[in-house]
Amino acid sequence: xxxxxxxxxxxxxxxxxxxxGGGLVLATLPWLLSDFxxxxxxxxxxFAALAVSWSMFCGPTNYLSLxxxxxxxxxxxxxxxxxxxxxxxxxxxxxxLVGAAFAALIGLAVLxxxxxxxxxxxxxxxxxxLHSVTYLEKTYANTAGxxxxxxxxxxxIYWTVLAVTLLAIATAILVRASRLGFALSGIGGxxxxxxxxxxxxxxxxxxxxxxxxxxxxxxxxxxAVRWTYIEPLSVFNPFIGFQTVLIAMVGGAQTLLGPIVSSxxxxxxxxxxxxxxxxxxxxxxxxxxxxxxxxxPGGLASLFVxxxxxxx
Amino acid sequence: MGFWLELAASGLITGGIYAVVAIGLxxxxxxxxxxxxxxxxxxxxxxxxxWLAHTTLKINPILLLPVVAIAMFLLxxxxxxxxxxxxxxxxxxxxxxxxxxxxxxxxLMFLVQNTVNLIWGADLRxxxxxxxxxxxxxxxxxxxxxxxxxxxxxxxxxxLALLRWTMIGKAVRAMMQSPTGAQLVxxxxxxxxxxxxxxxxxxxxxxxxxxxxxxxxxxxxxxPYTVTALIVIxxxxxxxxxGSLLGGFLLGLVEAFGMHFTNPSLxxxxxxxxxxxxxxxxxxxxxxx
Numbered sequence: 001x002x003x004x005x006x007x008x009x010x011x012x013x014x015x016x017x018x019x020x021g022g023g024l025v026l027a028t029l030p031w032l033l034s035d036f037x038x039x040x041x042x043x044x045x046x047f048a049a050l051a052v053s054w055s056m057f058c059g060p061t062n063y064l065s066l067x068x069x070x071x072x073x074x075x076x077x078x079x080x081x082x083x084x085x086x087x088x089x090x091x092x093x094x095x096x097l098v099g100a101a102f103a104a105l106i107g108l109a110v111l112x113x114x115x116x117x118x119x120x121x122x123x124x125x126x127x128x129x130l131h132s133v134t135y136l137e138k139t140y141a142n143t144a145g146x147x148x149x150x151x152x153x154x155x156x157i158y159w160t161v162l163a164v165t166l167l168a169i170a171t172a173i174l175v176r177a178s179r180l181g182f183a184l185s186g187i188g189g190x191x192x193x194x195x196x197x198x199x200x201x202x203x204x205x206x207x208x209x210x211x212x213x214x215x216x217x218x219x220x221x222x223x224a225v226r227w228t229y230i231e232p233l234s235v236f237n238p239f240i241g242f243q244t245v246l247i248a249m250v251g252g253a254q255t256l257l258g259p260i261v262s263s264x265x266x267x268x269x270x271x272x273x274x275x276x277x278x279x280x281x282x283x284x285x286x287x288x289x290x291x292x293x294x295x296x297p298g299g300l301a302s303l304f305v306x307x308x309x310x311x312x
Numbered sequence: 313m314g315f316w317l318e319l320a321a322s323g324l325i326t327g328g329i330y331a332v333v334a335i336g337l338x339x340x341x342x343x344x345x346x347x348x349x350x351x352x353x354x355x356x357x358x359x360x361x362x363w364l365a366h367t368t369l370k371i372n373p374i375l376l377l378p379v380v381a382i383a384m385f386l387l388x389x390x391x392x393x394x395x396x397x398x399x400x401x402x403x404x405x406x407x408x409x410x411x412x413x414x415x416x417x418x419x420l421m422f423l424v425q426n427t428v429n430l431i432w433g434a435d436l437r438x439x440x441x442x443x444x445x446x447x448x449x450x451x452x453x454x455x456x457x458x459x460x461x462x463x464x465x466x467x468x469x470x471x472l473a474l475l476r477w478t479m480i481g482k483a484v485r486a487m488m489q490s491p492t493g494a495q496l497v498x499x500x501x502x503x504x505x506x507x508x509x510x511x512x513x514x515x516x517x518x519x520x521x522x523x524x525x526x527x528x529x530x531x532x533x534x535x536p537y538t539v540t541a542l543i544v545i546x547x548x549x550x551x552x553x554x555g556s557l558l559g560g561f562l563l564g565l566v567e568a569f570g571m572h573f574t575n576p577s578l579x580x581x582x583x584x585x586x587x588x589x590x591x592x593x594x595x596x597x598x599x600x601x
Contacts (some may be wrong), residue, residue: 062407064414113595116347116410116550120542121591127539128584135581242418249415279430286422293415294398297408 015173015256023166030155042158042226044267046219049165050240051248051259053215056172057208058245059253060184063114067106067122068244070129071099071213073236075220077133080146080230088152092160092221099217104210111205114191123238130236137232145231152225160222168215172256175208184208216244250292252299262300318452319568325457327564328464329519333537334544334556335468336515342488342551343508345409346396349417351516351541352534353424358384358517359524359533360428363437366524373441377463377521384517388510395420396509421535429531438528460522467518468557471511475553484508488551543587549597558599 029041050068058065075095082091110121137143151157175181183204186194195201224230243266251262269288273281296302337351358380366373395416403409442456475481483504486494495501519537523529544563548555563583570582590598 062411064411109592113591115407116341116345117546117591117595119347119410119414120546121588123539124543124584124587124591128581128588131578131580131584135577138577246415246418249411280426282422282426283430286419286424286426289419289422290395290416293412293419294395297399297402297412 012173012177016170019166019169019173023162026162027159030158035154038154038158040267040271042161043271044264045158045161045165046223047243047247047263047267048260049161049168049215049219050244051251051263052165052172052256053168053212054244055248055253055256055259056168056175057184057205057212059248059255060181061188061205061208063111063205064116064119064245065122065209066119066238066241066245067103067126067213068216068241069236069238070122070126070241071103071216072220072223072240073126073130073133073232074098074102075217075222076224076230076235077220078217079221079224080148083148083150083225088156088225089160092164092218095221096164096214096218099220100210100214102217103213104206107206107209111202111209123241126236126238126241130232130238133236134232145229147229148225148227151228157222157225161219164215164218164222169256169260171211171215175211176256180204180208246289250289250296250299252301255299255301258299258301265300319572320565321453321461322457323565323568324561325461325464325564326567327561328461328468329523329560330537330540330544330563331468331557331560332464332515332519332522334541334548334560335471335553336512336519337538337541338545338548338551338553338556339484339508339515340512341545343484344396344400344505345406346400346413346509347410347417348420348512349414349538350420350424351417351512352536352538353421354384354387354513354516354534355520355523355537356428356529356531356534357387357424358520359529360432360437360520361517362521362524363439363529366441367439373439373521373525374459374463377518380517380521381514385510385514388513389506391420391513392506392509397505400505425531425534432531434531436528436530438524441525454526456525460526463522464519467515468560471515472553472557480504480507540583543583546587547590547598549599552597552599555597555599559597562598 026041026045030038033041050072054065054068057063075092075098078095078098079088079091082094086094106122106125110118110125113121134144137145175184183194183199183201186197186199187201187205191201220235224235227234247263247266248259250266251260252258270281270285273284277284333351333355337348340346340348340351361380361383362373362376365371365376365379396413399409399412399416403412442454442459444455445452446455446458475484483494483499486497487499487501487504491501520529520534523533527533540563544556544559546559547562548557548559563586566586567579567583571579574582
């Protein structure tokens, strides 16, 4: 395997500077926006980070993971269990590490499966985690959910989530330009060929899967304080995983910008439809999803790519 | 003795329903690689059709089953034409078909579930049908459950017979073995795909109709059955109809006995535990050779 080509490295410093600059602008939002708009910005950021980190592994390899909710839920429970003994920032870090460790563990067990099998088993593992936590909490702690009493201020939560999001984007930029990113695209192209060419596919997959799970874990821990009451069904909600996959794929999971654009698009659209058509909004959302997949299969990113090619 | 019989029977009765739901989904997946995550929604639609026709027109729900099957079959052909045909034609690889059909399935799930919710509301609905106990070999069963079990087994076996002995069944099996080979010897994808997709929906609708005789129904009733069907398919092997039948019974029994020996709140842990164990140890299904 050769070193990454210079052309692939060229855009990296520029992309990182752009990310940092965007982050600085976004960091001022708490002084500019109302509470309602800030909450909306928070949900955009959360889904951007989830979709970017999902695409980090699943985009180049074509593996369809539905386990995002498992990492998110574990992170949230780290906060629920540990916030009384740890500062908020530390719970976010620990939440990320727990997510990554869990992903490494299940990655070792199930990453030899491909296609629909992998999608089904990651979904099954998420549900298994959800029901195990429910059962453990009921038998050993004698509780169905937990109340989080000492939540930090909304602005602190916003900045923390922003920091995690920026970190996710920066990591994604670096992974794409690194040997790890090359190996991942090789696996997505033809796994056996990559193996023949000397890529330790098992190791590469486990490392990348675990790395991509750090972010949902950290986000779960960071967002848990937004809800005063935490229960397994709400934080392990498979819907979080579905929505992540949906956003990433509608945006274009192979690209970096696609998931970011589409998470903003989806968060705003969902909010708009919810306010405009409170009863029919999920119907409209479903219809829109079907139409998007049928008529824009490459994702929103394909709109820009096509236009770019026409100019060239 | 009577007690064990009752426990085994209750496992087999749920297992029979699981089998019907799973066979429909498995046919669709095995033949077209369409991972139709909205399968349970069509089961729910079948249940609502049966409930609606029974409560407004006072027709015997058993007589309604063929009507529901035909209606759902036609709906399936339309859904296939509108959504899945385009995916199958435009996608470059099988993996892309799987991923896109999964997304469209999510869209359909939102669409169908919330439309039903908007029309009939989120309340539980139901009617009482043949809810009298029957004694068999010292065990007591509700008559409607035995009926459901009989129909579920009959539908599954009928379908297996169709697949085994008819020309269209042969075409379906050939298509599952080798799509290109089947097309070379003259199997027509253009008619076979919509027909099989429709048949899958018809099976889901019948399963829903059967369930409405026993349980109360609600717009969100379908999702758990989709998940169970995925588990059953994995147990029995993707693309294998007989595997789904056996897998369904197996899961029903595991749930019934598992809950008896451990704890009812562990039901979901048990089903998913079985799924994960099978996938890790035998990813091609329990009955794969």
